[in-house]
Amino acid sequence: MHYDPSAEPRLMRAFYVVFFFVIYRITDIVVLFIAVAQFVLCLVTGQPSENLRRFSDSLGQYVHQIVIYLGCHDAQKPYPFSDWPDASEAIDGVAERSVGQ
Numbered sequence: 001m002h003y004d005p006s007a008e009p010r011l012m013r014a015f016y017v018v019f020f021f022v023i024y025r026i027t028d029i030v031v032l033f034i035a036v037a038q039f040v041l042c043l044v045t046g047q048p049s050e051n052l053r054r055f056s057d058s059l060g061q062y063v064h065q066i067v068i069y070l071g072c073h074d075a076q077k078p079y080p081f082s083d084w085p086d087a088s089e090a091i092d093g094v095a096e097r098s099v100g101q
Contacts, residue, residue: 016069016077020066020069020078024067027062027063027066030059031056031059034052034055057088058084058085058086061086062085065078065082065085
């Protein structure tokens, strides 16, 4: 779905842009915590956490949805106005190859 400027009032669009930009900035901090946690887990156990890996994948897709919305490419608002993205199958194959190396 492409962005239609007449789909929502401009003032509401401005509110959502600010709202999702703040969430986007918070995700930067979450990504930092995930990276540090995965690094520590790799040092201690020799492998990253599968749960954190899946969460970081879905978080990356969520950030992508935010950027697409903020860039007026799509009118669909990201979570919490739509479903949280699932971890992708494509990333699973890449992670299995990199962990096995």
